[in-house]
Amino acid sequence: MKAYDVVIIGGGIHGAGVLQAVAASGHSALLIERLGLASGTSSRSSKLIHGGLRYLESAQFALVRESLRERAIHLKIAADLVELKSFFIPVYRDTRRRPWQLKLGLWVYALLGGFDASTRFGTVPKSEWHSLDGLETHGLDAVIRYHDAQTDDASLTRAVVQSALSMGAELAMPASFIGAVLTDDGVAVNYVREGASAECTARVLVNAAGPWAPSVAGAIQPPIQIPAVDLVQGTHIVLPFALTAGIYYVESPTDGRAVFVMPWRGATLIGTTETPYQGAPDKVQPLPEEEDYLLAVARRYFPAFRHLTRDDITERFAGLRVLPAASQAAFDRSRETIFTTDREPRPRVLGIYGGKLTGWRAAAAHVLERIAPSLPPRLRRAATDELILRRPT
Numbered sequence: 493m494k495a496y497d498v499v500i501i502g503g504g505i506h507g508a509g510v511l512q513a514v515a516a517s518g519h520s521a522l523l524i525e526r527l528g529l530a531s532g533t534s535s536r537s538s539k540l541i542h543g544g545l546r547y548l549e550s551a552q553f554a555l556v557r558e559s560l561r562e563r564a565i566h567l568k569i570a571a572d573l574v575e576l577k578s579f580f581i582p583v584y585r586d587t588r589r590r591p592w593q594l595k596l597g598l599w600v601y602a603l604l605g606g607f608d609a610s611t612r613f614g615t616v617p618k619s620e621w622h623s624l625d626g627l628e629t630h631g632l633d634a635v636i637r638y639h640d641a642q643t644d645d646a647s648l649t650r651a652v653v654q655s656a657l658s659m660g661a662e663l664a665m666p667a668s669f670i671g672a673v674l675t676d677d678g679v680a681v682n683y684v685r686e687g688a689s690a691e692c693t694a695r696v697l698v699n700a701a702g703p704w705a706p707s708v709a710g711a712i713q714p715p716i717q718i719p720a721v722d723l724v725q726g727t728h729i730v731l732p733f734a735l736t737a738g739i740y741y742v743e744s745p746t747d748g749r750a751v752f753v754m755p756w757r758g759a760t761l762i763g764t765t766e767t768p769y770q771g772a773p774d775k776v777q778p779l780p781e782e783e784d785y786l787l788a789v790a791r792r793y794f795p796a797f798r799h800l801t802r803d804d805i806t807e808r809f810a811g812l813r814v815l816p817a818a819s820q821a822a823f824d825r826s827r828e829t830i831f832t833t834d835r836e837p838r839p840r841v842l843g844i845y846g847g848k849l850t851g852w853r854a855a856a857a858h859v860l861e862r863i864a865p866s867l868p869p870r871l872r873r874a875a876t877d878e879l880i881l882r883r884p885t
């Protein structure tokens with residue numbers, strides 16, 4: 493039976509990141525992915541590598557600081573895949589967040605980003621509003637411009653796995669994790685690969701199965717404690733009209749939530765929603781009322797979309813956020829990654845719940861720190877904040 497230092501379940505951005513971090517630290521690693529890389533949440537995000545301006549409203553300063561640091565690292569190591577873009581926040585007479593509030597927020601954003609050139613912001617002069625993709629100007633008081641970054645989430649995930657494989661890590665795909673048994677100093681892992689059952693051992697099993705993480709954790713014997721989480725569905729739609737100036741960060745006319753309207757592959761991507769979800773993660777799909785909610789956003793801000801209906805949507809997808817269980821609205825809940833272990837200080841199982849696409853590298857570095865006491869010493873191969881990521885071919 494093959495023995496690995498670390499076996500990782502789930503080929504989303506978190507599993508990819510941990511695979512890369514473990515390989516870079518000189519340890520042996522196997523990633524088990526059931527369908528395809530980024531086939532879950534990591535291809536259904538808003539595709540932003542961002543500080544998360546709105547998290548300032550819920551005082552998640554540490555998250556914003558770390559995210560801005562990770563954004564800067566991405567712009568250096570993944571220039572092929574991550575692009576800094578202009579973001580526009582139009583402020584109308586009835587917009588809830590006023591220009592002074594937004595500018596104060598952007599000043600804090602710049603402070604947390606170390607006043608780097610990419611954190612500069614300002615107001616778009618009225619004489620330039622005509623260049624904003626036909627943005628509705630009736631009742632428009634001001635347009636604030638700042639910068640954040642956009643990526644292709646699935647390509648980024650594949651690029652990180654590629655980086656890990658180039659350092660000797662292994663990938664089993666398609667392969668499904670079936671169960672694991674804890675031993676004194678590790679884990680015996682069962683999985684099915686191409687229809688045949690397979691086994692291996694690991695010093696540490698990392699559960700990076702995203703919305704499926706609770707069911708993966710439930711297949712570990714003896715049972716381990718897992719955090720209480722809620723699944724919250726987020727839908728995006730694609731409309732056939734190309735925005736070119738940048739990304740628009742607007743308030744939904746329905747409930748005032750912040751929604752992105754973004755250029756995407758020659759069309760426009762609009763998202764997202766926050767709908768509590770109770771079903772099986774595999775079954776998640778956009779709901780008609782979510783599509784209507786997003787169409788209302790498009791129509792409110794861009795006359796070019798006013799005649800469009802649900803029949804004009806060219807693509808739609810829904811993903812699941814994993815959030816700490818709570819009674820408050822999903823929008824206000826922490827977006828910090830939750831890490832759990834079966835025991836300390838030498839964990840045999842580590843679970844990653846929730847988190848952000850933007851924070852995958854920092855999350856993976858944290859995982860490595862937490863599991864280091866369970867791993868034998870090895871010679872480090874590389875530092876992940878220096879490994880260049882290339883767009884996979």
Ligand SMILES: Cc1cc2nc3c(=O)[nH]c(=O)nc-3n(C[C@H](O)[C@H](O)[C@H](O)COP(=O)(O)OP(=O)(O)OC[C@H]3O[C@@H](n4cnc5c(N)ncnc54)[C@H](O)[C@@H]3O)c2cc1C
Pocket residue numbers: 501502503504505506507524525526527528529530531532533534535536537538539540541542667668669670700701702703704708725726727764810811812813846847848849850851
């Ligand atoms: C609507 C939405 C928008 C978002 N937008 C952004 C954004 O713009 N920027 C940002 O930074 N973050 C964003 N996020 C958050 C980000 O997308 C997620 O945090 C991230 O993609 C989670 O990745 P993951 O690897 O944990 O999970 P996933 O990507 O879901 O990966 C889990 C993987 O586990 C596999 N798996 C499950 N069970 C098994 C099994 N038994 N055996 C083998 N494999 C298994 C699945 O096939 C899947 O590939 C968004 C999230 C949502 C839902």
